[in-house]
Each structure stands twice: as C-alpha cells, then as structure tokens.
Amino acid sequence: MIGTGTSEGAGPVNVMIVGQAGRLQYEALLFALSLALTTPARHARLYVAEPQPGDLWPLDPRIDDPELRALLEAQGAEILPFESRHFGAAYAYGNKIEALLSMPEGEPFVFFDTDTLILDDLACVPFDFARPTASLRREGTWPQIELYGPGYTETWKALYDLFGLDFESSLDLRWPDEYWQRYLYFNAGFFFGACPRRFGQRFLDYALAIRDDPPRELVCQSLDPWLDQVALPLVIQSLGGGRDTLPDGLIDGAVSCHYRTLPLLYARESDAVVDWLEEITAPNRIKKVLKQYEPIKRMVYQGRGRKARALFDRDDLPRREQGFRNRLKREGFWMR
Incomplete structure (x- = not known):
C-alpha cells in the first residue's frame, strides 16, 4: 500500500466502475486489485457494472474471460448487470450514466473511471455526499471557441438556462471572464453523490436533452466524446454540489490516480x-x-x-x- 491513512467512515461506501469485454475488463481488474489492497471491505463495496447484450451493442459487451471474472470476485467485487437503453456502442461513455440506475437506491456512491488506481484507503476521503463534486484534474477541452461563434459565457449560460439553473453561482470569480477555468467543468472520471439513481436519472435526463435538442449556442460544438462532461457540471450544480467540496490532494492525488x-x-x-x-x-x-x-x-x-x-x-x-x-x-x- 502506498498511503498511510487510517480515518474511519460510518460504513462501506458503494464504489462503481464499468467493466466489459476488451480493455475495460483488464483495467477493472487493476482497479479492483488496487482497491482491495488499500481499502478494507468495511470501508468500500465494489460494483463492477457490466452492460448486457442488446440492440445497442453489435457485439456481446460482457466480460468474456471467466478467470478474470473470478479474480474480480476474489477481490470482493460484485458484477452488476445493467441494460443500455440510450447509448451503447455508439457512445460508450454513456455506460457510466445508465449503470447508475442499477446501483442500490438511496445509498451514497462513488464512481471512478476504470483506468484508475486506488493508492490509499478511501476512508481517508471526507466525502460530503450531500454536496457532490467530480474530478478537477482536467484541461479546457470543451467548449472549443470559434472565432465568430458564442464564447464561454454564452455557451455555458445557455445550458444553465435550459435546465433552469443558476449560472452566476457556478462561476469561479478568481479567473477572468472568458477563461475556461471560470466555468464549472470537470473530468467525468470521478464523481460521487448521495443516491446513484437520483444522480443517474438527472444525468441521463440532462445528457439526452443536450444530445437530442441542444441550445443553438452549441451549434459549433462537438458532443462526442464530451457529452458526459458537458452534462456533469449541470447535474452537480442542480444537486447542491460544486467544485470545492473535497480537500485538495486526495482524489487525483494521494488516494487515487486516474492514469x-x-x-x-x-x-x-x-x-x-x-x-x-x-x-x-x-x-x-x-x-x-x-x-x-x-x-x-x-x-x-x-x-x-x-x-x-x-x-x-x-x-x-x-x-x-x-x-x-x-x-x-x-x-x-x-x-x-
């Protein structure tokens, strides 16, 4: 184990990653090994969400190696089947959204992208599940501002207005107007909340609305692969969260590494x-x-x-x- 944290939580938190055939199943095993060796079962319960075959998957997406599946379970992981009703192979990042709807209702959760290693006991992290947040290890990847198109403020405000959210309170006034860090933007490789089904339904509703009927201010913007990261700050804002609800240096630092x-x-x-x-x-x-x-x-x-x-x-x-x-x-x- 890398870390030395010893803080205790009230009980095991539900941790979710996505595992499926191909790269993700191997990354899932790396994640499960790192979690099991750093975080006692009394602190975290791991769910490996597995998409099931259906019309949105041309190939069977399930984990296809029985021995790998057995190793996941040996680390304490529970395989969590879920149905892909809206995204599937066309937008695999949507797995993280749809899988939330199969997690235990009303129980706090933490989501990690599968390409993450846990470095220390997750009980070191003082999650405030009533104030969700997500990864701040990101770059200004969206929106990409065109010379004669809408700027950052106009683009983001259109999305906040679409869902009836307060745009002004989302701004980080330490940064200048029209600089990307002024606006609430996360890497969707980590986030948490009080109820995965409430969070997931809000995430799904917002993502589908943006994908299917975006505001005109998004006409110049690509949503593939950015859709999840466009919707996520709006979800977090709507649920009472923000950018600074965790101490610095733990997630994407001493406790986890999104590699x-x-x-x-x-x-x-x-x-x-x-x-x-x-x-x-x-x-x-x-x-x-x-x-x-x-x-x-x-x-x-x-x-x-x-x-x-x-x-x-x-x-x-x-x-x-x-x-x-x-x-x-x-x-x-x-x-x-």
Whole structure:
C-alpha cells in the first residue's frame, strides 16, 4: 500500500466502475486489485457494472474471460448487470450514466473511471455526499471557441438556462471572464453523490436533452466524446454540489490516480504510482490473466513502460497531456 491513512467512515461506501469485454475488463481488474489492497471491505463495496447484450451493442459487451471474472470476485467485487437503453456502442461513455440506475437506491456512491488506481484507503476521503463534486484534474477541452461563434459565457449560460439553473453561482470569480477555468467543468472520471439513481436519472435526463435538442449556442460544438462532461457540471450544480467540496490532494492525488492509459502512467505519474502498478500485477495468477492484454504485457511485463518513462525529464515534464502523447507516439510507445 502506498498511503498511510487510517480515518474511519460510518460504513462501506458503494464504489462503481464499468467493466466489459476488451480493455475495460483488464483495467477493472487493476482497479479492483488496487482497491482491495488499500481499502478494507468495511470501508468500500465494489460494483463492477457490466452492460448486457442488446440492440445497442453489435457485439456481446460482457466480460468474456471467466478467470478474470473470478479474480474480480476474489477481490470482493460484485458484477452488476445493467441494460443500455440510450447509448451503447455508439457512445460508450454513456455506460457510466445508465449503470447508475442499477446501483442500490438511496445509498451514497462513488464512481471512478476504470483506468484508475486506488493508492490509499478511501476512508481517508471526507466525502460530503450531500454536496457532490467530480474530478478537477482536467484541461479546457470543451467548449472549443470559434472565432465568430458564442464564447464561454454564452455557451455555458445557455445550458444553465435550459435546465433552469443558476449560472452566476457556478462561476469561479478568481479567473477572468472568458477563461475556461471560470466555468464549472470537470473530468467525468470521478464523481460521487448521495443516491446513484437520483444522480443517474438527472444525468441521463440532462445528457439526452443536450444530445437530442441542444441550445443553438452549441451549434459549433462537438458532443462526442464530451457529452458526459458537458452534462456533469449541470447535474452537480442542480444537486447542491460544486467544485470545492473535497480537500485538495486526495482524489487525483494521494488516494487515487486516474492514469488514462498505461503509457501516460509511466510517462507522467510518480515513482510511487509506477511501483504500485508493478507490485499489484506481479503475482503469477494475476500475471497469467493480465498478460493477455497487449498494453499490459508490453508496458508492464516486458519493460517498455520503464523505457517510455526514461524519455521524460522528471524535473521538466510537459505541462499538457498532449505533450506526453506526442512524444510517446513519436517514439513508438503509444498504446491504448
């Protein structure tokens, strides 16, 4: 375990990730291993939400490796089937929205993207479930302002007006007008709330309204893949949350790491995170399953991750994610 936190919560919190055939099932196992080794069962209960076959999936999306499924369950995970009624393969990011509607009603929840490692006991995090928030480890990816199109204020205010929300109270006045950080914007790789079904229904309603009948101010804007991150701040604002309801440095810091891809993990995360990844993947039973996934096989077990890491000066890292991606791609280390 990396951390040393010891704070106790009132009981286990429900943690949800999405797992399905392909990349996500292997990332789900990494997440489950990291959670089980840092956070006692009395503090967290893990649900791996699994989309079921249906009209919106041309291929069966379920976890297709019985041994991997068994390893998930051995870490204490409960596989949670859910139906895809609105998104499916056309917008897989919608899984996180629809899966919430199958979680236990009325019980606080924490959602993580599957490409996350838990580094310390989740009981270290003082979640205020009545004041939801989401990940602030993000860049100004949306909206993309066009020269003669609506600006940040006009674009975001149109969305707040669409749902009858107070726009002014969402602003961070420490930042200047028309600068992206002035506006409530999150990475949707982490969020929490008091009831997953209430949160999920609000998330679904807002996402569908934006997708199917967006305000005219969004005419220049792409919603793929940004739809979840456009709707999420509106959901959080509507449920009484905001940007600063957690102490800094815990989520996306000392307690969790949203690494996004293994090449990015090796390139930009701390030595402790890299060592932790290699520690949890070392046991033979784990290795037998994980090495079936080419990026883990090559980056972790064949040492290419360490070689990719050596490309970067730890004292002079790129400021933006694109800087890491460009160098990794140029040197032949990019994998997804």
